[in-house]
Amino acid sequence: MLTPEELAEIETEQTHYEQKRAACVEALKVVQRSRGWVSDESLSDLADFMGMTTDELDSVATFYNLIFRKPVGRHIILVCTSVSCWVMGHEQVLDHLRKRLGIGLGETTADGRFTLLPNVCLGACDLAPALMIDDDLHGNLDTQKIDEMLARYE
């Protein structure tokens, strides 16, 4: 069941478009913001509300890198793996994160604190190597900086 708050937010987004279904990306993001990810049940509820079939909506949901159709941790780490960060050593950043968190790309820590994902260029090439945790951008990374940074996300 979608909550009244979620429905209100989605209805506002729908007024921005000629057709209501156009707001489906926003709708998926509304649900993801409040629940962390988009479950089959949420997808089905959303599809009903948007006037789409679940398959239609899932074809949109699964198209995007940042719509999660599996449970994720409380914080999402997006490590830039594109060319400038590769030149500047994102492999070392990833190795350190794997070691510190005990997980690989696409995995979530056992305590549900972090999910580690690769991301295409974050547009922070002047700060390479860079990553994002939730909405925060962190650049010019080294191992010490990464450790300090992780400590700030509970």
Add this chain to the structure above:
Amino acid sequence: MDCPLTENIKPGEGPPDIEAYEKGGGYGALRKALQNMAPGDVVQAVLDSHLRGRGGAGFPTGHKWTFVPQGEQAVHPTYLVINADEMEPGTFKDRVLLEGNPHQLIEGIILGAYAIQADIAYIFLRQEYATAAQRCSRAIAEAYARGYLGRNIVGASFSLELYLHSSAGRYICGEETAMLNALEGRRATPRAKPPFPPVVGLWGKPTIVNNVETMANVSHIIEHGADWFRQLSRSVDGGTKIYGVSGRVKKPGTWELPMGATIREVLEEHAGGMRDGFKLRALIPGGASTEFMPADQLDVKMDFDSMQAAGSRLGTGTMIILDDRTCPVGMVLNLMRFFARESCGWCTPCREGLPWLVRILEAIENGGGELKDMEILRRHTGLLWLGHTFCALAPGAMEPLQSALKFFEDDFLRHIREKRCPWR
């Protein structure tokens, strides 16, 4: 005023709010246009300014606007979509404008919308630009509150709604027809062209898609005139350009310079040259989908025609540096992994060809390459070229590959011969 786009952007400070923006003359161009100029006059000014699209393709902006049916043929709603999906690897210039001065962009959008008589405009923003999203939302709200958006803007008969669409991360959304499908809430695969978006776009209505940096120029052109704008440039293309450098240079960053500044000027004067202990080997001048240029081409001017004549493209104007301690094969492999991952999967050559290239490049980089792999790589640069694929993603991927095969052939062969990467 040599740097119109960035003169009011102060690094480390927030963007000017609407009062600060107005105090600096902001929204003056909008009043001038809506009260004293016909829409066609705005189009003409942008045509005369020689402004070319800053998203990478360099199409003349004013010319694109003339494709929208006007007068008796006009269709409503007509749409204007601003491409703020900056996801081209190595590109970080629109971020500067989105975060640094959103009102400059919004004023440009309203002027552009007036020129093509659009009713609704969207800023299509990538999700990862969270700071830009906050600042643009706030600026849009401020512009509505002041009567620069909504009904009867500054008391004129023109009306415009502007919405921010935050995407969810997929490179192909930056392709203009894929962007239209994304906005319609469909799987964002590109559309067949023709028909072209200026005639048949969003929900079948006329739609213009313009890049952020392109639109940030428009208020300055209207305020100071096309002659002034052309004189900012050192080339036939008008205006300034936000150039950028990333990689092992002393001061990576972005700088607004006259269009046509040389690679050397950007790299040596502004980025401070290479870091100590590193030599310049080559560079990719304008994002991942442009051809490598060797280190002996530093005096090429970074404008659309000069870069093309030199065998590459200006692209986004943000260059990525390959230094002598970085493996060129590894760099191309990183680029192909990106393109393979972000292929939308719609057409077979791109969906199947790019992963094949990744596997071959992985084999070469890891010491398992064979001589015949070179021929397979070369053939793909033709098989995935324009005319064989549905959109420009795979041909864009072939630009760094084919130039790497040309400039770094010896490095590829050494990997194959020595069965290892000499850089590891």
